[in-house]
Amino acid sequence: MFNSRNPAYRDPMGAVPAGTSVHFKINVARDLRCSGARLVVQDDQNGQTENCGMYWCGMSGDTHECWECHYTPQQPGLYFYRFYVDTWRGTLPITKGFGGEGSVDAHGGPWQLTAYDPDFQTPDWMTGGVMYQIFPDRFHNSGQPKENVPADRRLHEKWGEQPDWMPNEKGEVTNSDYFGGDLKGIEEKLPYLESLGVTCIYLNPIFEAHSNHRYNTADYSKIDPLLGTEEDFRSLCDAAHKRGMHVILDGVFNHTGSDSIYFNREKRYPTEGAYNSQHSPYSSWFNFHPWPDHYDCWWNFITLPDVNECNPDYDNYINGETGIIRKWLALGADGWRLDVADELPDPFLENLRAAAKAENPAAVVLGEVWEDASNKEAYGRRRRYFEGKQLDSVMNYPFRNAIIGFLTGADAADMMEIIMNIVENYPPQVTRILMNHIGTHDTERAITMLAGEPLHGHGRHWQSNAHLTRERRKKGLTLLRLAALMQFTLPGVPCIYYGDEAGLEGYRDPFNRGCYPWDKADEGLVEWYRRLARLRAACPCLREGRMEPVMAGDCCMAYIRDDGQERLLVAINAGEQEKPVYLSPEWNDAEILMGRLPDERHALVLGPRDCTVLKWAYPGPEEPKGPAPGPAATAQKDLA
Numbered sequence: 001m002f003n004s005r006n007p008a009y010r011d012p013m014g015a016v017p018a019g020t021s022v023h024f025k026i027n028v029a030r031d032l033r034c035s036g037a038r039l040v041v042q043d044d045q046n047g048q049t050e051n052c053g054m055y056w057c058g059m060s061g062d063t064h065e066c067w068e069c070h071y072t073p074q075q076p077g078l079y080f081y082r083f084y085v086d087t088w089r090g091t092l093p094i095t096k097g098f099g100g101e102g103s104v105d106a107h108g109g110p111w112q113l114t115a116y117d118p119d120f121q122t123p124d125w126m127t128g129g130v131m132y133q134i135f136p137d138r139f140h141n142s143g144q145p146k147e148n149v150p151a152d153r154r155l156h157e158k159w160g161e162q163p164d165w166m167p168n169e170k171g172e173v174t175n176s177d178y179f180g181g182d183l184k185g186i187e188e189k190l191p192y193l194e195s196l197g198v199t200c201i202y203l204n205p206i207f208e209a210h211s212n213h214r215y216n217t218a219d220y221s222k223i224d225p226l227l228g229t230e231e232d233f234r235s236l237c238d239a240a241h242k243r244g245m246h247v248i249l250d251g252v253f254n255h256t257g258s259d260s261i262y263f264n265r266e267k268r269y270p271t272e273g274a275y276n277s278q279h280s281p282y283s284s285w286f287n288f289h290p291w292p293d294h295y296d297c298w299w300n301f302i303t304l305p306d307v308n309e310c311n312p313d314y315d316n317y318i319n320g321e322t323g324i325i326r327k328w329l330a331l332g333a334d335g336w337r338l339d340v341a342d343e344l345p346d347p348f349l350e351n352l353r354a355a356a357k358a359e360n361p362a363a364v365v366l367g368e369v370w371e372d373a374s375n376k377e378a379y380g381r382r383r384r385y386f387e388g389k390q391l392d393s394v395m396n397y398p399f400r401n402a403i404i405g406f407l408t409g410a411d412a413a414d415m416m417e418i419i420m421n422i423v424e425n426y427p428p429q430v431t432r433i434l435m436n437h438i439g440t441h442d443t444e445r446a447i448t449m450l451a452g453e454p455l456h457g458h459g460r461h462w463q464s465n466a467h468l469t470r471e472r473r474k475k476g477l478t479l480l481r482l483a484a485l486m487q488f489t490l491p492g493v494p495c496i497y498y499g500d501e502a503g504l505e506g507y508r509d510p511f512n513r514g515c516y517p518w519d520k521a522d523e524g525l526v527e528w529y530r531r532l533a534r535l536r537a538a539c540p541c542l543r544e545g546r547m548e549p550v551m552a553g554d555c556c557m558a559y560i561r562d563d564g565q566e567r568l569l570v571a572i573n574a575g576e577q578e579k580p581v582y583l584s585p586e587w588n589d590a591e592i593l594m595g596r597l598p599d600e601r602h603a604l605v606l607g608p609r610d611c612t613v614l615k616w617a618y619p620g621p622e623e624p625k626g627p628a629p630g631p632a633a634t635a636q637k638d639l640a
Contacts, residue, residue, distance in 0.1 A: 001094055002026045002083065002102030004111050005424060009102075015114035015374075015386075015427040018076045022113065024083075025068040026094060026102065027060050032087040037067040042110070044078035044382060054083075073115035076387035078375060080110035098417060100424065114374050116427045117388025123335070123364045125246060126393075126433040128543035129199030130488075130533055131495035135441050136203055136227055137178055137212045138163075138515045139498050140185030148225045150210065150268075153178055160517060163212075163510035165460045175211040179515055183228040187236045194243050196501065196526075197533025200493070201240060202248045202337055204441055206233070209257055210268070213441070213513070215339065216257030216304055218268075220317075220324045230331065237332025246334035248364065251325075253318055253352075254343045255298040255306050263305050265292075274305075285314045298340075309348040319351040326359040334363060337435075341367030341391065342378040349390040366435055367391040372398060374425040386427050396434040396492055398422050403438055403486045404449050406557055407479045407574045416552035416559075423491060423547050432544045434492030438483050438500070441513055445506040446483060446497070451476030455507060463507040477503065478609045481528050482572050485594075485611055488532040489561065489570045491547050501529040535593060539615065541566050556581055556606065569614040571595070573606035580605050590614035 002009045002025075011023045028034045037054040054067040073079050083094035083102065095108025141159060154164075154177045164177040183206070193201065205214035208222040223230055237247050258265040262282040264273025274283040275292050286305050287296040296306040307314055318324045325336065336356060338344060344352075349367075356363040367385060369376055373394045376383045385391040398418050406415040423431060439446035444455070451472045458466070468476055480500070487494040499514065502521035506512040536542050545563035552558075555575030561568045569587065573579045580603040588598050595612025598604045604612055 017118035120388030142184035
């Protein structure tokens with residue numbers, strides 16, 4: 001009846017610039033004796049509903065008739081739509097089903113139409129690249145002496161020891177143990193990152209803070225003394241730029257540390273913080289009730305007092321002409337990843353993006369959002385990340401869930417549906433630079449998720465002793481290769497969490513934040529990542545090529561990336577049995593990048609936990625034009 005992912009029914013598909021006329025067409029069974037049809041659209045911002053009459057436009061075969069109309073979203077925002085048809089059975093709704101399909105189901109939901117500002121642009125330099133996330137304390141220690149390091153920090157004697165996880169005598173986990181990874185150490189390893197095809201380095205917080213994770217910022221204006229100096233930061237950025245790499249910083253602007261120059265509960269700093277005096281220049285940044293011991297804090301962690309981002313003084317301190325955003329961009333950074341972006345108010349986000357673009361129009365602003373960011377609701381309000389004034393893109397947790405789920409036994413069609421919903425809902429300029437990770441500092445290590453014993457609520461003591469058996473590790477390495485292949489070939493930019501490419505294991509914090517194993521890296525796995533980087537660099541269609549699902553089911557998934565010049569087919573078998581994937585005949589003439597060609601039955605036979613990647617180039621202007629390879633030649637159940 002309708003399919004939002006097929007241009008025969010909706011054109012253009014996906015998100016559109018506001019002011020774009022979108023064509024809708026539905027097919028209605030003739031035996032319903034339809035006498036009228038309409039498109040009903042609800043503007044999410046004001047709640048108003050618009051009824052658009054549809055026109056009869058002919059027959060579709062002998063059994064169906066077509067009705068069509070156009071609708072133009074006038075302003076950036078979300079629009080939710082469904083259809084109604086008047087039949088001999090009464091007025092029937094056509095609502096969204098699996099795979100974007102329409103069906104006569106009163107219990108189905110609406111489709112989403114995302115409209116964005118026509119002037120919304122995102123940085124070109126990220127497109128087609130490879131990101132690498134570094135937890136600075138655990139990547140590489142240059143060995144250079146550090147100055148002005150607080151005495152209450154404990155440095156491990158041996159690189160690679162297990163991070164501290166036991167509570168102290170007060171029952172607190174202070175995260176005050178360090179391994180001494182520093183900015184000079186990162187600079188020393190730039191040749192290694194270059195060998196992985198890295199074009200963008202994302203650094204977890206580097207500003208002065210009194211914990212090894214540094215998410216409890218003590219001073220936004222200073223580099224943490226264990227990491228080095230401002231000159232070390234400038235040197236790292238300069239060296240990275242010379243190798244064609246960019247550097248993104250982690251901005252934690254929803255809260256500070258209680259042990260900070262701004263709050264100063266622990267009285268580390270000589271200046272008066274908001275906790276010390278109601279006359280402090282920072283007192284209006286925080287919400288007390290009453291002062292000083294009762295204050296808003298992040299998820300009830302008293303060491304992380306919440307900031308009132310809409311306070312003019314704080315907003316100017318971060319986003320003003322001489323503020324933190326512009327300071328570090330001027331010193332060489334190329335963008336910001338924003339911690340807990342869903343807790344930052346709209347005006348603050350808009351001011352932040354404006355500040356970043358004023359300093360460097362090519363700066364990127366990424367947000368930490370765990371759900372579909374196009375329709376995210378937070379604290380009772382719909383967020384407006386992608387209308388054009390807030391975020392350039394986000395961390396892509398939905399893709400991570402789909403990849404990990406598919407490779408650990410979840411229904412392949414359901415996982416493909418997660419992927420396609422994101423592709424349909426996000427503006428294309430957002431999708432092309434999505435941060436596609438399969439593990440971060442906030443999740444279990446990828447190989448542990450893929451092959452480890454399920455966590456099932458086990459505490460830190462159990463996690464500290466849990467390691468993959470030889471058999472589980474063998475399985476994990478195989479599945480991690482497939483997960484990385486999906487990372488590198490789905491829409492967006494793959495982001496490697498440091499050490500994943502070396503086979504690092506680990507459950508949750510702090511075990512997912514171990515030291516990079518420079519003397520024990522799995523070289524075969526590292527080489528696989530290098531191979532994927534070469535594949536990515538050799539296939540322009542992976543930059544912005546559209547995503548076409550081929551099939552998803554029976555432990556297999558296959559999809560195509562197509563930019564009008566070439567088509568790349570990726571087929572993966574996550575199961576333990578050999579499986580065929582049937583393709584159209586043209587794929588028999590494709591170039592093999594991994595795996596094998598289809599056989600004489602046009603069946604691509606995938607071994608257990610195996611993959612194939614094929615490339616087919618469109619004919620040049622002087623060559624005979626044959627049909628492009630189609631998705632499937634037989635009646636496979638693609639997405640259902």
